[in-house]
Amino acid sequence: MVVFRAATPSDSEGIASLHVTSWQQNYRGAFSDMFLDAEALIExxxxxxxxxxxxxxxxxxxxAENEGAIVGFVYAYLNHSPEYGTLLDNPHVSSDMKGAGIGKNLMALVAKEADERYPHSGLYLWVLEQNEMAQNFYAHLNGKKIETVSGNDIGDRTILKSRYFWSDMKALLTKVK
Ligand SMILES: CC(C)(COP(=O)(O)OP(=O)(O)OC[C@H]1O[C@@H](n2cnc3c(N)ncnc32)[C@H](O)[C@@H]1OP(=O)(O)O)[C@@H](O)C(=O)NCCC(=O)NCCS
Structure with a gap:
């Protein structure tokens, strides 16, 4: 059974490992092979x-934990931007557990926290422009794509990334329930 809980310092290895595996599966070409296969885990x-x-x-x-293994995670920084609100950075779900509602549940946990603490603020995230699968997921949850820019704040190359925005936490909560 999948259990959702707050992360603790002892989760760092499990989260980092899933994060790098997910990057290797989904970000190949956006970051160099050398970075993905040799450097990303340390970073x-x-x-x-x-x-x-x-x-x-x-x-x-x-x-999200299943039989002691981390199969999903999400990070958010509440009230990060005066204009866009909470920064979501980002949900990742183990490839063998996709489509089971884990990503939606992780989004719901963030939306609930953001709505309780900053009810008049929005939620936003950055997604690689090449990551059509994730963009379709955010669009399915009614996220609005509002801009695409280049940046070099993640990985080892300059990438194109798009901002998705939800202006209304209550509407997002209804969508992910
Ligand atoms: C994107 C991701 C987090 C989605 O998580 P998931 O657990 O597979 O998604 P869920 O099972 O919770 O799906 C929830 C809903 O979204 C829909 N959905 C899931 N993936 C979708 C996609 N790629 N496109 C459109 N809809 C999608 C589901 O059909 C479901 O719809 P419903 O609630 O109306 O029935 C996951 O696929 C993932 O980790 N991808 C790889 C890493 C990644 O790219 N993360 C995002 C980085 S920006």
């Missing part, structure tokens, strides 16, 4: 150790 371990050991109250990190 992601550092990112997740820092996030999970930081007592920053605006961070919200949840995992």
């Amino acid at each position: 992601r371990r550092l990112v997740w150790q820092a996030r999970l050991n930081d007592n920053e109250p605006e961070q919200f990190i949840s995992v």
Whole structure:
């Protein structure tokens, strides 16, 4: 049975490992093979150790666990932008567990937290422009694609990324329930 819970510092290895596997499966070509296959795990371990050991109250990190293994995770930074609200960065679900409602549940946990703490604020995320599968998922949840820009803040190459935005947390909550 899949259980959803708040992440703890001891989850850093499990989350980093799933994150890199997901990047290898979905971001091939956007990041170099050298980065994906040799460097990303070290980089992601550092990112997740820092996030999970930081007592920053605006961070919200949840995992989905199945038989002791992390099969999904989501990170959010509440009220990150005065214009767009909470930053979602981003749901990833194990490839063998896709389509079972885990991604939607992770979105629901973030939307609930954001709605409780910042009810008049929105939610946004960045998705690689090449990641059509994820963009279709966000569009299915009524996210609005509002801009596409280039950036080099993730991976090892300059990538094109699109911003998806939900202006109304209650509408998103209804959609993901
Ligand atoms: C995108 C992702 C998080 C979706 O998670 P998931 O657990 O497979 O999705 P769910 O089973 O919760 O699906 C929820 C709903 O979205 C729909 N959906 C799922 N994937 C979809 C897609 N690619 N396109 C359109 N709709 C989709 C489902 O049919 C379901 O619809 P319903 O509630 O109306 O029945 C997951 O596929 C994933 O981890 N992908 C790889 C990593 C990635 O690219 N993450 C995003 C980085 S920006």
